[in-house]
Amino acid sequence: MGRWRGATVDGGRAGGRVLDDADVAAALAVCAVDPVASILATTRLEAAAQLGIGAAGGQLWGYEPEGRLEAVCWAGANLVPVVPNRDPAALDAFAALGRAQGRRASSVVGEAGAVLGLWDRLSAYWPRAREVRADQPSFVIDRDPDVEPDPQVxxxxxxxxxxxxxxxxxxxxxxxxxxxxxxxxxxxxxxxxxxxxxxxxxxxxxxxxxxxxxxxxxxxxxxxxxxxxxxxxxxxxxxxxxxxxxxxxxxxxxxxxxxxxxxxxxxxxxxxxxxxxxxxxxxxxxxxxxxxxxxxxxx
The missing domain is CATH 3.40.630.30 (Gcn5-related N-acetyltransferase (GNAT))
Structure with missing residues (x-):
């Protein structure tokens, strides 16, 4: 997949680009900063590492100021932004790509700050959302549960x-x-x-x-x-x-x-x-x- 550089954002700063298979390892490193928040993107990226981005069913967008990949966004059936440092410029860049390509995903999902920030930048350009679920608590457990497991499950x-x-x-x-x-x-x-x-x-x-x-x-x-x-x-x-x-x-x-x-x-x-x-x-x-x-x- 080519390295498309057509998107720019307000103020003339460089926009995001569509990444290719050579970028998958760096994208996985971005997701590893917060594995729980980024799991939906990581799942697709791990498939891309094995099969290639195209075979994994989408595109991979990246934002890399000064040549360093700092944020990624999986664009497939779902749009999944991963912006560990919450840089508004990364959301600007992904929104520019989203506006240029139009809505293809059935949802935007992931860490709330990134999702809501991206949607704020896209909402005037994409069709109206059917529903926005802005507050979905994310939970983890890394130990034995506090209740007895159901033996019939x-x-x-x-x-x-x-x-x-x-x-x-x-x-x-x-x-x-x-x-x-x-x-x-x-x-x-x-x-x-x-x-x-x-x-x-x-x-x-x-x-x-x-x-x-x-x-x-x-x-x-x-x-x-x-x-x-x-x-x-x-x-x-x-x-x-x-x-x-x-x-x-x-x-x-x-x-x-x-x-x-x-x-x-x-x-x-x-x-x-x-x-x-x-x-x-x-x-x-x-x-x-x-x-x-x-x-x-x-x-």
Whole structure:
């Protein structure tokens, strides 16, 4: 991918540029400054390190005053800025690239200061956002949980797909407001299959009567939606409405933490909406501690 230098920002300062495969290692070093805040970008960059940026499904933007890469932004299905020093000039540079290319992403997501600063610079040029979630506490745990893990929570297997998919869709609709399904082989369906195949999907099932261990329905579920930089980020936490208020999310999350730290990464993270008091209380009870704030702009 070429090194495009067409963007400039107010005051004549150099803008960002589209990076190429030779820049991926330096970009990963930028993300390593705060692995929890940058995990969504790091996930794509680790794929780019193996496959190339194009095969990883997006572009990589960089800001490098005086020849040193100081901030990056992954531009794919999601726009994910990583600006460790919160330099406004980096946000100016990424906004210039975003204005030049137009909106292609379905969201802007990541550390709140970078996301909201970038959106402030883009909002007059891109279509109106459907929703701005400006306060999403970011949590981590790097030790054993404070509650007993649910022994009935397990990794899902391929045979669970037909039961897991409807639960994933229900969670997505509750969280985002529309269905992600597009038919067999669609991107959402493929991602659910991938998470199962990679051992990153967990669930507790109700059991069908009279048919042995066959799964009848999902009671609790969660996925390790992003794994990179020594961090596993939990996404898609959901308890079926009929069983909410029974403490299943606490014990279920404890089980996910134990399995993730044992088999995947030493640090487990997640982020949630600030108004979801029940979920935040459950995460804190498990032992998660807030370390920052995310934000998400949805289109």
């Amino acid at each position: 397990r990794r899902t297997v391929a045979e669970d797909y037909d039961v897991i998919l409807p639960a994933c869709v229900r969670m997505f609709v509750e969280e985002v407001g529309y269905s992600p399904v597009s038919g067999a082989g669609g991107p959402y369906e493929s991602r659910v299959r991938m998470l199962i195949a990679e051992g990153r999907s967990f669930a507790r099932f109700e059991q069908a009567h009279g048919v042995g261990p066959r799964s009848a329905g999902v009671v609790f579920k969660a996925e390790l939606g992003a794994v990179a930089g020594g961090v596993a980020q939990v996404q898609g936490v959901w308890v079926t409405p009929a069983h909410r208020g029974e403490g299943l999310s606490k014990a279920g999350m404890a089980a996910v933490v134990v399995a993730a730290r044992r088999d995947v990464a030493p640090v487990v993270s997640l982020y949630a909406n600030h108004y979801n008091d029940r979920a935040l209380a459950a995460y804190r009870a498990v032992g998660f501690e807030q370390v920052g704030t995310y934000a998400t702009v949805l289109f």
